Amino acid sequence: MMPPHDPWLALQAWQATWLAGLDPAGLGRALREARLQRLIGRARRDSPFYARRAASARRLEDFEPVGKAELMEHFDAWATDRRITRHGAHAHLRQAAPAQAWLQRYLLWTSSGTSGHPGLFVQDAASLAAYDALDALRLRGTAPLATGLDSWGPGRCFAYVGAIGGPYAGYVTLRRLQQLQRSVPAPWRPRLTCLSVLEPLAQVATRLQRLQPEVLITYPSCAAALASWQAEGRMALTLRELWLGGEQLSAAQRQQIGQAFACPLRNSYGASECYSMAFECSHGRLHLNDDWVVLEGVDAGGRPTPVGDFSHTTLLTNLANQTQPLLRYTLTDRVRFDPAPCACGSAWPVIEVQGRGDDVxxxxxxxxxxxxxxxxxxxxxxxxxxxxxxxxxxxxxxxxxxxxxxxxxxxxxxxxxxxxxxxxxxxxxxxxxxxxxxxxxxxxxxxxxxxxxxxxxxxxxxxxxxxxxxxxxxxxxxxxxx
Ligand SMILES: [Zn+2]
Structure with a gap:
């Protein structure tokens, strides 16, 4: 069974995402508003959880913030498709290979996340099409016209070092892309090798050395650990690009990784709840995908945080996923909207994120x-x-x-x-x-x-x-x- 993919939705998402990039403040905003209204309507009509919880809600601010524990508790009433049940999801995860479609149309992944409550997230072809478009056009493309089409280019060699083998968002996403490319003739197919972060670092370094990937995909903490191997001459990789995500990239890590590998870093901000929230530009700033995501910074009392200040927590509304609606979902990350425009010229809002900081x-x-x-x-x-x-x-x-x-x-x-x-x-x-x-x-x-x-x-x-x-x-x- 192939992973979910709908060529028509993919084309639509690409077109809309590309056009919005030409006019974030105009068309981008209009798309965001239209998507929000559709999401609210869909949630109130087809999700028993929201129908009960937000019966009279018309605007986003009418929705009370919701957390992961509450959504997981009401899992069977949350989605807009009544076939989506916790029991069914777990049964699928037990039998199916990662990235295999569930109910012929959904992709499933899990998260533990920083709140410590396990999460179970369902993606449909439309949300995946949006994440794919955002990845290709904004994260991998540095200018509106650079479509990033070559990012998964012919015959390129990719290595992923992360949590593998299970239904983890990063791994499932890569496996899905890999399976969708199966029909591509072998010489033009990107080659992807997944290495487990549980392997001793020395072993990972040795395998990478043998593999000589052109693009390394991993977490900032792992890239930084590998950077010291590279700097000490124990590993010699010639990378064209390093793709980072899943953790906050600190200034010190950026410097260490940049010096050791001397290649462009592509960093992003995403979560299991919404895979592509913001992308980093060539100036090292994070730009919010404001047409597909609503982020609201709030203080400890739930009031909006002034522009320029770090929030206490952040409310996420995912405009791409209509199957498992997330409306004002509490993320524990702190976010700051920067009022100053970015020197790169992009009009997408600039944000700074302070997330989990676990120690190596x-x-x-x-x-x-x-x-x-x-x-x-x-x-x-x-x-x-x-x-x-x-x-x-x-x-x-x-x-x-x-x-x-x-x-x-x-x-x-x-x-x-x-x-x-x-x-x-x-x-x-x-x-x-x-x-x-x-x-x-x-x-x-x-x-x-x-x-x-x-x-x-x-x-x-x-x-x-x-x-x-x-x-x-x-x-x-x-x-x-x-
Ligand atoms: Zn920028």
Whole structure:
């Protein structure tokens, strides 16, 4: 079964997205308004959840903000197609290969996200067409007329390093593109190799060295770790481009990655809830895809944040997805709208995002040199092998690792102890694969501490780093890849 794809919708999305790029403030705004009205109508008519919750809503501001936990609780009443049920989705995920169509028309992916609640997201051909168009025309194309058609160009060699094998947004998206290209004759087909972020970094570096990809696709933290291998001469990749996403790219990471690989970086801001929210221009600024996405920054009391200030949280309205409507959905990211126009000349709004800032860990290695552990890898091990989603891993000054867990029914000591034991075994296996010396691992008494400002749950925190000495709850806020 092929992944969802509709050539007619794809053509329409490309045309509309391209035209909007010529006139963001005029046509872009008009498209946004028309899409919003359609989404509101569809949600109120075909989603029992919204019909009940927002019966009289006419405008976007009439919708009360909604969070992931509430939507997941009402999963079967949320979508606009009554065949979409949690039971059916899980059954599909158990049997089908990633990117295989569900109910012949949907793509499914999951997220754990920073709130610690697992999410299950359904994409239809129309939303996928919009994400494809945004990727090709804005993220990969630097000017309105550069269509980015060559980004998945003939015979190009791509390597993806991320969470693979499961229904993760980044991996599913790449597998879908790969499967859609199957009909292309082999010499013109892009070649894509997926490497697991769970592999020891040395092994990843060796495989990349053999592969010599032209484009590397990964998370900023992983790219930065690989950049130090490249800088130290332990790896010599000649990249044409580096595509980054899934985490916030810090200025330090940008510099380190840029120096090591000396190639253009294409960075984006997306989430499992909306795959393509903003794209980075040649000036390193993020531009909001304002015709397909509504983002509203709000303060702690839910009031709109003034332009120029960072928000407390952000409300997302995804105008591309009419199957699983997201109207004023709370994202824990902080967003700031920059009132100054960007020097690149693009009229799409400029935003800055402060998202999750998990730490890359260094632990003593068995061979003497330290071992680098990526937060994404640690999170994947704990989620997939130990089955926990709300956790916090804290590395103390003496290299001890404290694991705090919020387990369902955690009032029951037995549940918590069993979960900790699963985590301990999964971490031990993972650390020995990485050739790291086994640290002392203790079961933290407290619950995972949310960040004071945003309520965001940082899951991997290195207390040995500067500025972290005061403990996780007072750490300053510093954030799906493709
Ligand atoms: Zn710009």
């Amino acid at each position: 860990l260094q632990l003593p290695g068995l061979g003497g040199s330290p071992v680098v552990l990526l937060p994404l890898a640690l999170e994947t091990v704990l989620e997939e092998e130990a089955g926990v989603t709300r956790f916090q891993l804290l590395v103390h000054a003496d290299d001890r690792i404290e694991l705090r867990l919020a387990v369902a029914g955690s009032e029951n000591e037995g549940n918590a102890a069993a979960a900790f034991e699963r985590c301990r075994q999964a971490l031990q296996r993972y650390l020995s694969l990485q050739q790291a010396r086994q640290p002392a691992l203790l079961h933290g008494r407290g619950a995972p501490a949310q960040q004071a400002g945003s309520g965001k749950l940082r899951r991997v925190i290195d207390l040995r780093r500067d500025g972290h000495a005061a403990g996780p709850s007072s750490v300053a806020t510093p954030h799906p890849p493709r």
